[in-house]
Amino acid sequence: MTLSMYEASVPVFSARLKALSGVLSAAEQNATERKIDPQVFLTARLAPDMYALVRQVQVATDHAKGAPSRLARREVPKYEDNEATFAELQARLTKTLDLLASFSAAEFDGSDERVVELKFGQREASMPGMQYLLHVAMPNFYFHVTTAYDILRHNGVPLTKGAYLGNRWRIARCEVSRPLPGNLV
Amino acid sequence: MTLSMYEASVPVFSARLKALSGVLSAAEQNATERKIDPQVFLTARLAPDMYALVRQVQVATDHAKGAPSRLARREVPKYEDNEATFAELQARLTKTLDLLASFSAAEFDGSDERVVELKFGQREASMPGMQYLLHVAMPNFYFHVTTAYDILRHNGVPLTKGAYLGNRWRIARCEVSRPLPGNLV
Numbered sequence: 162m163t164l165s166m167y168e169a170s171v172p173v174f175s176a177r178l179k180a181l182s183g184v185l186s187a188a189e190q191n192a193t194e195r196k197i198d199p200q201v202f203l204t205a206r207l208a209p210d211m212y213a214l215v216r217q218v219q220v221a222t223d224h225a226k227g228a229p230s231r232l233a234r235r236e237v238p239k240y241e242d243n244e245a246t247f248a249e250l251q252a253r254l255t256k257t258l259d260l261l262a263s264f265s266a267a268e269f270d271g272s273d274e275r276v277v278e279l280k281f282g283q284r285e286a287s288m289p290g291m292q293y294l295l296h297v298a299m300p301n302f303y304f305h306v307t308t309a310y311d312i313l314r315h316n317g318v319p320l321t322k323g324a325y326l327g328n329r330w331r332i333a334r335c336e337v338s339r340p341l342p343g344n345l346v
Numbered sequence: 347m348t349l350s351m352y353e354a355s356v357p358v359f360s361a362r363l364k365a366l367s368g369v370l371s372a373a374e375q376n377a378t379e380r381k382i383d384p385q386v387f388l389t390a391r392l393a394p395d396m397y398a399l400v401r402q403v404q405v406a407t408d409h410a411k412g413a414p415s416r417l418a419r420r421e422v423p424k425y426e427d428n429e430a431t432f433a434e435l436q437a438r439l440t441k442t443l444d445l446l447a448s449f450s451a452a453e454f455d456g457s458d459e460r461v462v463e464l465k466f467g468q469r470e471a472s473m474p475g476m477q478y479l480l481h482v483a484m485p486n487f488y489f490h491v492t493t494a495y496d497i498l499r500h501n502g503v504p505l506t507k508g509a510y511l512g513n514r515w516r517i518a519r520c521e522v523s524r525p526l527p528g529n530l531v
Binding site for chain 2: 162168169172173211274289297299322
């Protein structure tokens, strides 16, 4: 497989969101086991002026739906941003994964050099697609996926690095002679 | 600019490490202002079985030196992993940035399909370079860069998302009509 804007975006977002789904499932199960109200996890945050878990997941999916849509010159789907339970967050992840599965590699041809227009309220920016993907969308996406994991680890959910990675390097197109270290964080 | 294995690795690692350097500088300054022993930040962690700040920075730089070296078929430089102060972490970042600056784009030609051999102690894995970069090195790298930021935010260091991003989208090859939101986390 050769590198392309499609390969650098769609399968990456998909793999990370599938892993995030597993992380959230583990958190929900852990809340049940420890008799903790799931809202404690869902509203947890690492600092008073950082987003809570629900919002971290919402923003992660915003980048995962927004970046490929913009690069492929499709309209970015609007979400209501009203999730309040683990089930609703899982539904949002599923919706985003379904969107990602709908993209074809051909839609991304030329998107590295094509200019992407961004709007944040009254603020606007434009930059080549490659710049947008590698230096805006990905750093932001990874920030929120990682912080969601960090919030849960900080609250005692027994996750390993393997959960964050979704063990993808075991299921990916690679050979592993023995399981790789998944519990190093 | 068209997408390449070089563009998808070297400038990304460089930009994020430069931003991390700024984050660590802000943390050191904040420790001084609040009369907090810098070791409090350097040894802080989000969970008892997660790495402390120093180790997060070390592992982030391990991926930033390891991935490009492996893709370019260079030997991965060995570091001593003995940093214990902010100044020593900054020196490690500088050393890694200097290494990154030494790569030429041509060294990465064909690295997407070329197989990379990985060894972790007695464990081994091999996979195509693209798979390694996009699904092993980058997710791990971003994990540790983000968690370093999260540790500091959790300890009250007044950072914004702009610090994590290094405000790169203001200095990058793009046009911004007004400053973009940097404080959304």
